[in-house]
Amino acid sequence: MYLKEKTVKLLGIKNIILTIFGVLCILLDGSYIVSEFVYYRNDPDTALHAVSMATSIRGTVMGVILLIATAISRRWIGSATFYSSYFEGDLSGYITYRDLAEVTGKKVKKIRRQLRLFRRLYMKNYEQKGEGGKELVELYSKTSLCECKNCGAHIEKRVFFTGICPYCGSTDLFAKVLTEERFYSISNEFEAGIKKPDYYKARRLKTKKTLFGILLALGAFVAIIMLMLTLSDLSHYFDQEYQKKILLSPENHLYSYDLIKADILDSAIYSGVVFLILAPLALLRARKMVNACAADTCAEFFAKCQIPFVKAEKLPAIGRTSDKKRKLRLVRGAIRRGYLIHCTLEAHDGELMAALAKRIVKDQCPSCGASIVGAVDENYVCSYCGNMIMGVIEKKW
Numbered sequence: 405m406y407l408k409e410k411t412v413k414l415l416g417i418k419n420i421i422l423t424i425f426g427v428l429c430i431l432l433d434g435s436y437i438v439s440e441f442v443y444y445r446n447d448p449d450t451a452l453h454a455v456s457m458a459t460s461i462r463g464t465v466m467g468v469i470l471l472i473a474t475a476i477s478r479r480w481i482g483s484a485t486f487y488s489s490y491f492e493g494d495l496s497g498y499i500t501y502r503d504l505a506e507v508t509g510k511k512v513k514k515i516r517r518q519l520r521l522f523r524r525l526y527m528k529n530y531e532q533k534g535e536g537g538k539e540l541v542e543l544y545s546k547t548s549l550c551e552c553k554n555c556g557a558h559i560e561k562r563v564f565f566t567g568i569c570p571y572c573g574s575t576d577l578f579a580k581v582l583t584e585e586r587f588y589s590i591s592n593e594f595e596a597g598i599k600k601p602d603y604y605k606a607r608r609l610k611t612k613k614t615l616f617g618i619l620l621a622l623g624a625f626v627a628i629i630m631l632m633l634t635l636s637d638l639s640h641y642f643d644q645e646y647q648k649k650i651l652l653s654p655e656n657h658l659y660s661y662d663l664i665k666a667d668i669l670d671s672a673i674y675s676g677v678v679f680l681i682l683a684p685l686a687l688l689r690a691r692k693m694v695n696a697c698a699a700d701t702c703a704e705f706f707a708k709c710q711i712p713f714v715k716a717e718k719l720p721a722i723g724r725t726s727d728k729k730r731k732l733r734l735v736r737g738a739i740r741r742g743y744l745i746h747c748t749l750e751a752h753d754g755e756l757m758a759a760l761a762k763r764i765v766k767d768q769c770p771s772c773g774a775s776i777v778g779a780v781d782e783n784y785v786c787s788y789c790g791n792m793i794m795g796v797i798e799k800k801w
Contacts, residue, residue: 405488405491405492405529405588406487406488406491406492406527406528406529406530406543407484407485407488407526407527407528408525408526408527408528411525411526412481412484412485412526415477415481415526416478416481419474419477419478419481422470422473422474423470423471423474425467425470426466426467426468426469426470426471426474427467427471427681428467429463429464429466429467429470430464430467430468430471430677430681431677431678431681432460432463433459433460433461433462433463433464433467434460434464434467434677435673435674435677436456436460437457437460437461437464438673438677439669439670439673440454440457442666442669442673443666443669443670480518480521480522480525480526481526482740482741483508483518483522484522484525484526484527485740486508486736486739486740487504487508487518487519487522487527488527489748490504490507490748490750491530491541491543492588492590492764493590493748493750493759493762493764494543495550495561495564495565495579495581495590496561497542497543498540498541498542498543499540499541499543500538500539500540500541501515501516501539501540501541502751502754503750503751504541506751506754506756507749507750507751507756508736509729509732509733509736512539516532516539519532519541520532529543529544530542530543530544531544549579549580550563550564550577550578550579550580551577551578551579551580552569552571552572552574552576552577553574553576553577553578553591554569554572554574554576555569555571555572555574557569557571557572559571559577561579564577564579564592565750565752565759566713567592567594567711567712567713567759567760568711568712575592575594575595575712575761576591576592576593576594576595577591577592578590578591578592588764589764590762590763590764591762591763591764592712592761592762592763593746593761593763594711594712594760594761595761596761597706597707597746597760597761598707599707599708600707601700601703601704601706601707602703603703603707603746603761604699604702604703604706604707604744604745604746604747604760605699605700605703605743605744605745606699606742606743606744606745609696609699609700609743612696612743613693613696613697613700616689616692616693616696617693619689620686620689620690620693623682623685623686623689624686626678626682627678627679627682627683627686630675630676630678630679630682631675631676631679633671633672633675634672634675634676634679637668637669637671637672637675638672640668641665641668641669641672647661647664647665647668650664651664691737692741694723694734694737695734695737695738695741695743696738696743697722697723698722698734698735698737698738698743698744699738699743699744701720701721701722701723702719702720702722702735702738702744702747702758703744704720705719705720706747706758706760709760712759712760712761713752713757713758713759713760714757714758714760715755715756715757716728716732716749716755716756716757716758719731719732719735719758722734722735732749732756735749735758736749746760746761746762746763747759747760747761747762748762
């Protein structure tokens with residue numbers, strides 16, 4: 405509702421293509437530059453005026469710029485997706501920067517700057533305003549009544565956030581929202597996650613963890629091999645006996661020590677560049693593994709909770725990490741990557757909490773699941789089950 409989904413998908417594909425192109429530019433052109441300057445180390449002017457030097461320099465600079473730009477773009481898209489998800493779960497229509505700072509762990513200045521930029525690039529349907537001396541984000545939405553599915557009572561939006569109906573004590577609550585002429589419901593289905601850790605885990609999380617482990621092991625193994633080859637070549641570069649054996653070998657096609665040393669350096673440079681490319685990729689897989697493990701730990705903990713809200717300081721230790729800031733960083737990463745689902749981080753009365761079993765269903769009747777498109781009437785009746793699913797009481801723009 406708040407994310408320009410088509411634009412984000414196209415930008416995601418663009419980032420993949422540019423990343424591959426940038427890596428190839430650095431691998432090929434960067435290696436050539438280093439090789440030439442090392443070979444002509446006593447005559448850098450000759451290396452600088454080599455036939456392909458100018459083209460290689462441009463290609464390397466382009467590759468570095470592309471990798472930096474795509475890394476920033478991926479990070480911004482992740483932040484925009486996180487903001488959009490948080491906005492969809494809001495019922496008041498107004499979100500303060502202070503609450504966003506608590507939830508995201510970022511400074512208010514950075515949030516303000518990002519939301520101003522994201523509104524042009526990735527997001528929509530909100531405005532940044534100042535009201536009563538407080539800066540906040542105003543959402544473009546019609547907010548309907550919040551109801552209890554058990555007894556049908558209409559409840560206050562503020563009460564919905566407690567996750568418990570004040571009339572019957574049920575946690576089976578839901579809210580109805582209309583934005584951009586699309587209907588969606590926000591449900592509290594806490595009971596669905598009791599003793600069911602898989603309810604809070606992404607689909608095929610175990611498979612993803614296994615895949616991350618394989619890719620991490622493979623990437624680390626190849627990176628280590630490349631590093632060993634680099635170090636071995638560098639040692640051979642200064643080993644005159646090794647070079648003498650090559651020179652006297654009948655299969656050798658290099659007929660001087662300079663040519664042999666140049667060949668050794670070329671090998672060291674290429675293997676070193678491959679190592680420098682694979683090492684960060686292995687590190688990225690390691691971070692994803694840690695986030696997936698955090699999702700596993702939190703899911704097990706949430707399945708044992710008796711109330712739909714957990715204070716941030718009571719979140720479980722993840723691995724050997726018990727520090728609150730570190731735990732929150734891992735939980736945010738698990739939610740942002742989609743490994744931990746049916747839960748969000750929310751700020752209520754200045755206190756950061758994990759809200760459990762909050763489920764958002766778009767364009768569907770919350771009773772029968774029938775599709776709803778163009779629901780703009782104040783009272784909308786589902787044509788399939790007859791349930792009245794709309795009760796719009798306020799328009800926010």
